[in-house]
Amino acid sequence: MSPHTPPKARRAPARAGTWRARLREDTGAYTLEALVCTPVVLFVVVLLAAYGLAGIGDTTTANAAAAAARAASRASAPEGAEAAGQDAARSALSKAGRTCEESSIEIDVSNFPKAVGDPGQVSVTVTCTVSLSQLMVPGLPGAKTLESTRVSYVDQYNSRTDQGGDGS
DSSP states (O other), rough: OOOSSSSHHHHOOOTSSHHHHHHHHHHHHHHHHHHHHHHHHHHHHHHHHHHHHHHHHHHHHHHHHHHHHHHHTOOHHHHHHHHHHHHHHHHHHHHOSSOSSEEEEEETTTTTOOOOOOOOEEEEEEEEEEGGGGGOTTTOOEEEEEEEEEEEETTTTTTTOOOOOOOO
């Protein structure tokens, strides 16, 4: 090529497979990728937030059940065990804030020991319903019910109140 060749003739034609040809072919591709990928990424983020919220609720129910079982196992009578367990579970759930919409606490003291030296245990089940609407995402339906059960063994040698036995 001579120095007097027009500028268009100096430029080599773009061949398929060269970076210049690919650059011309990708015009607008990033916009289209963003348009397609944004809803998918948002859906994944909302799904992760829902699982995180359920995980927080699951941890809350586990902690409440464990606290209630410990408190109930320290009582000296089955009636006191139920009351202590209920109070401990409510306290643990209230510390969690707005995590549980509905909750129930079931305390099984049927294996509570009658006398010193008898083995026994207390079982507590805490059920918590977590609403997924807390995420404030329109159209996210429903709620998830979480349940945790914990068992605590009663100290065999802790003193017991009189259970109405033979008086000995």
